[in-house]
Amino acid sequence: GNSVTQMEGPVTLSEEAFLTINCTYTATGYPSLFWYVQYPGEGLQLLLKATKADDKGSNKGFEATYRKETTSFHLEKGSVQVSDSAVYFCALSPSYGQNFVFGPGTRLSVLP
Amino acid sequence: DAGVIQSPRHEVTEMGQEVTLRCKPISGHNSLFWYRQTMMRGLELLIYFNNNVPIDDSGMPEDRFSAKMPNASFSTLKIQPSEPRDSAVYFCASSLTGGNTGELFFGEGSRLTVL
Numbered sequence: 001g002n003s004v005t006q007m008e009g010p011v012t013l014s015e016e017a018f019l020t021i022n023c024t025y026t027a028t029g030y031p032s033l034f035w036y037v038q039y040p041g042e043g044l045q046l047l048l049k050a051t052k053a054d055d056k057g058s059n060k061g062f063e064a065t066y067r068k069e070t071t072s073f074h075l076e077k078g079s080v081q082v083s084d085s086a087v088y089f090c091a092l093s094p095s096y097g098q099n100f101v102f103g104p105g106t107r108l109s110v111l112p
Numbered sequence: 113d114a115g116v117i118q119s120p121r122h123e124v125t126e127m128g129q130e131v132t133l134r135c136k137p138i139s140g141h142n143s144l145f146w147y148r149q150t151m152m153r154g155l156e157l158l159i160y161f162n163n164n165v166p167i168d169d170s171g172m173p174e175d176r177f178s179a180k181m182p183n184a185s186f187s188t189l190k191i192q193p194s195e196p197r198d199s200a201v202y203f204c205a206s207s208l209t210g211g212n213t214g215e216l217f218f219g220e221g222s223r224l225t226v227l
Contacts, residue, residue: 034215043116043203043218044155089155099145099168100216104154 002027004103006090012109013080021075021106023064023090031092033057033066033073038087038105047075047088080110114138116219118204124225130192133222136185137206145216146179146189147203155203161187194226 007022025033032051036044048057053068062077073090090103117136125131137144146158159169161181172179176195181187191198201221 036216041220043220044205044216045218046215049215099157099160102155102157 002031002092002094002101004090004092004101006088006103006106009087009105010107010109012111015082015110015112016079017110019075019077019080019084019108021088021090021108023073023075023103025071025073025090025092027071027092027094027101029094031094033064034091034093034100035062035064035073035075036089036091036102038089040086044089080108082110082112084108085110116204116206116217118202118219118222120222121220122223122225124227125194126227127195128193129226130190131194131198131224131226133189133202133204133224135187135189135204135219137187137204138217139185141206141208141217142184143207144181144187145205145207146187147205148200149203149221150200158189158202191224194224196226199224199226 003026005024034049035047037047038044048059050057050066053066056065064073064075066073087105087107089105091100093100119134142163144161148156148158156171158171159179160167164181177191179189201223203218203221205216205218207216
């Protein structure tokens, strides 16, 4: 079946540190891949997405590249801010109208 | 544009009571999803509608849970009778393309506490 695996959290970094959150997936076909972010007390919101192999999604300084050969979609940011503290979810959407599959989420805390 | 609107934002009830959560998806979206989020189990898909028809309800925990979508602009998730283990944040989300390549838009959630 389809599944998403994320690195275990929580992740605690100092402001301006480099961030990587690993995500790997298992899916049939050619899924679209997403990173969602959830700030405290809010719903999830799309951070970035990639719909085919070698696509790079980017937003707010975050980037992730769709790597089909390694079935990965790792999230990176060069310099994190305190305001980036949130829970990050990797997700996939298989082709042919099937529903989304979310990873367990990785909690990021950025300290000033 | 208004996003996905959920109500109530917070609900505290006693075990055995009926709970109804409501969702208004984004106008024009043709798919609607109900998710449950807990610390222990993370984000779980409960049910998914496409064009108001339930497509996948395999995530609905048991017969105490039911969901309806009488029209394109409204959905309910009902728990009857409620139990303490149902305490969670329930999210509604909608999308335009059925979820295969499009973005999911989430509401702010309904936090349910069953005493």
